[in-house]
Structure formats: C-alpha cells, structure tokens
Amino acid sequence: MIDIHCHILPGLDDGAQTSEDSLAMAREAVKEGISEIIATPHHQHPSFQNDGSSVRKAVDALNNDLEAAGIELIIRPGQELRLYGEMTQGLASGSGLALADSKYVLIEFPSSEVPAYAARLLYEIGSEGYIPVIAHPERNKVFKEDPDKLYELVKNGALTQLTSSSVTGYFGKDIATFSRELVEANLVHVLASDAHNLVNRTFRMQEAFHVLEEHYGRDLVYSYQENARLIAEDKHVYLEPPERVVKKRKKWLGLF
Numbered sequence: 001m002i003d004i005h006c007h008i009l010p011g012l013d014d015g016a017q018t019s020e021d022s023l024a025m026a027r028e029a030v031k032e033g034i035s036e037i038i039a040t041p042h043h044q045h046p047s048f049q050n051d052g053s054s055v056r057k058a059v060d061a062l063n064n065d066l067e068a069a070g071i072e073l074i075i076r077p078g079q080e081l082r083l084y085g086e087m088t089q090g091l092a093s094g095s096g097l098a099l100a101d102s103k104y105v106l107i108e109f110p111s112s113e114v115p116a117y118a119a120r121l122l123y124e125i126g127s128e129g130y131i132p133v134i135a136h137p138e139r140n141k142v143f144k145e146d147p148d149k150l151y152e153l154v155k156n157g158a159l160t161q162l163t164s165s166s167v168t169g170y171f172g173k174d175i176a177t178f179s180r181e182l183v184e185a186n187l188v189h190v191l192a193s194d195a196h197n198l199v200n201r202t203f204r205m206q207e208a209f210h211v212l213e214e215h216y217g218r219d220l221v222y223s224y225q226e227n228a229r230l231i232a233e234d235k236h237v238y239l240e241p242p243e244r245v246v247k248k249r250k251k252w253l254g255l256f
Helices: 019-031 052-069 087-093 118-127 141-145 148-155 173-184 205-216 218-232
Strands: 002-006 036-039 074-077 080-082 104-108 131-135 159-163 190-192
Touching (some): 002 190, 052 074, 104 118, 118 131, 141 173, 148 159, 159 173, 205 218
Parallel strands (some): 036 074, 131 159
C-alpha cells in the first residue's frame, strides 16, 4: 500500500518533530501495510515554508535512518502545496515538488475558503502538464456548503484525495457524511492518511478501507489503492465520470 499524503519528515512542519517521531510513525505505517510513503510537508503555508531542495535532503536522511533501523519502508519526496498564485513558477524552478516526481501535484486549499482564482490556477497547472490533486476537500467549509464548486474543478481535470480519519469519523459526523457523499458522486480518486503523529493524527488506513469496503465493496478499495500506486508511478489513474453531490443526511448504516 502507498500513502501519498503524510507529514513524516522530522522538524519541518506540524508533523513529526524528531527523528524518533519519524521512526515511530514509520513502524506504525509498516503495521498498517504501507510499503511506501510520499512525504508531503507543508509549503507556501502561512506557518511553514519547505522548498524542494530541503525536502529532498530530509527524505534522503530519513531513508538512511530507516535502513539503519531495519524498517522496510520507502520515503519519496513531495509537498502539500498551499494554493498560491506563482505555483507554476515554483514547480518549474524546483522550489515546488510534485508527488514522487510525477505529474501529480498535491494542493491544499484554505480550510474555510475556495479562492476566486482557484479554477484559473488549476487550469494553468494543467496547461503545464501537471494534474492537481486537491487534498482533503471533505474538510473544506466552502465545498461542504456548495459541493458543486468541487464538482466543477473535478469535471475540469482535478483529482481529489480523501483522508482516512475523515472516513472513520475521527473528524466528526458531518465530515464523515460529506466524505460518503463525495465517494458516491465519484468525486474521490485516492485515499491517504495525512498522518502527522501517532497521537491524534495517525494513519487509520486499514480502518478506513474496512469502512469503505463494508459499505461500497472491494472494487472501490482496490481502485483507491491502485490509484495511489499509479500516482507514485506517474501513470494514469482510474476515473469514473464525476456527478453532482445529492445532499442526503442518512446515518452510515448506524455507524454514527
């Protein structure tokens, strides 16, 4: 299994703070069945700046530590890029990083807004040969209130990444319900952990896949896992035609 969104690099952002934290997270990832992680520290975030060269150095150092500790896990470079106007220039210069040096770029929106220039910027990214992957749209206030905004972005070529803790209900019932609505509208393409630590922001990948399989079947689980692999290998992902979200407030078979 491949996790395409994880804050495992030590001391770069609000994820792992020390090398010991990173190794502990790595051991837990292996227990979850994860064999490869794309490290995605925040970049162009109001609180964190991690340019491409510093991320690559941190990835090399952590891979060396993992090998020395006998932990069978591979770390690859990436970033969680906060949406900003000069994103295409940053990617071209190497300050910004795509996921595992692929054409896929993990993009974070502010949690309470969808900037007016978002559609234009995602178009510009696409025109340069990149494919935007919107991180955790289920946790964005605007998308929750008006999911048609997300539908339009996906219809025009963006992908989305759902977070395991959202599926399992860790972030609350409303986000779990909205996650289900996005899944059912084919507005989700890959599941990732967005793990930051082992206390309150851990992996929960197996638990999330269990929930998805129980309610949507093994084929959906396979497609999300396969898409993670295809992203890491810079290949085309599996897509279903996106649909508009039909708002309905039903319990997930009594889960909540």
